[in-house]
Amino acid sequence: MKRARVEYKGKVLDVIVNFEGELVTASGEVVPSQAVKWLCPVENPGTIFALGLNYADHASELAFEPPKEPLVFLKGGNTLTGHQQPSYRPDDIEFMHYECELVAVIGKSGKNIKREDALEYVAGYTICNDYAIRDYLENFYRPNLRVKSRDSLCPIGPWIVDTDDIADVSNLLLETRVNGELTQQGTTADMIFDIPFLIEYLSSFMTLSEGDLIATGTPKGLKDIQPGDVVSCSIEGIGTLENPVLSEKAFYGELTD
Incomplete structure (x- = not known):
């Protein structure tokens, strides 16, 4: 469903x-x-967890060693926006790229969850596009606020697909298109840390709660995004999340009109 x-x-x-x-x-x-x-398909999003360098090919693309432990950072609710809603490219930057990501939506609270039980705590899956501003990425292990915490730069949706409707979450095709051109392609089979591992890992030191989101990282394939572009992120079995990109002036002008 x-x-x-x-x-x-x-x-x-x-x-x-x-x-x-x-x-x-x-x-x-x-x-x-x-x-x-x-x-946003989640009415009251809880903690938003995001993974850095969770695909080995993306780590290599950026000249980083694949991590030996999950590189987890947190995002604010201000970053979330819905399907077909605008995001913006900040003024005076050199490079902004998309990140097509599978998102696990936590459906019930749990602590010290075992890997074999982890998917019982997932209500379903959705898609996010966790845009990154490369100009300010000083340390992938600690991405700063200007990289990952801007308004609207994490479109999410369009919907949540129930866990039981995804036969094998560990082998789904991901694709990104910019203005219809295929620019990114990968598979969740290439995740370094899969969803059951991440749930076990996170719940080992904190309680996961209903409405928490785990964005699981992106495969290789980067392209600088400009105002006027339309970015579409697709994941097999889930759907396509699309959003237009505005200039900063047009975005904030639109919000205040």
């Missing part, structure tokens, strides 16, 4: 996406997808 949150005629709705791609409310009303504003 695909579960989404949208705004329609001033109301926030929880909807199911059926096999025809229609958005259906709990009462059975079909909502026209072209008339909605897509929201």
Whole structure:
């Protein structure tokens, strides 16, 4: 089942996406997808965990050694925005790139979770595009706030796909397209630390809670993103997350209009 949150005629709705791609409310009303504003599919996101260098090919691309322990950092809720909603390229930077990532959505609280039980704590999966500003990336082990904590620079969605609907989360194709051109391709089979490992690792020293998000890193394939670009991140079995990129002036002007 695909579960989404949208705004329609001033109301926030929880909807199911059926096999025809229609958005259906709990009462059975079909909502026209072209008339909605897509929201973050998690109503109250908890802690947002993000992984650095979790694909060996991406680490090599950046001339880093693959990590021996997960490189985990935290992100603020201000970074999240929905499918088809705009992100922006900051002024006066040299290089900004996308990061297509599989996201595990935690469905119930747990501490000291064993690897073999880990997926029981996952409500479902979604996609995020965790944009990075390379100009300020001084240390991949501690990405600073200017790299990973800007407004709107982590689109997420369009929906959550239930765990039971993904046959093998460890072998899903990931692709990114910029203005329709394929620029990134990989598979979750190449993760250094898979989702069960990450859940066991994180829960060994902190409680994971319902609504927590674990963004699992990105494979190789970088391209500088400019205002006017449309970036589409696809993951097999889940769907496609798309967002346009504005200039900083256009983005904040749009928000204040």
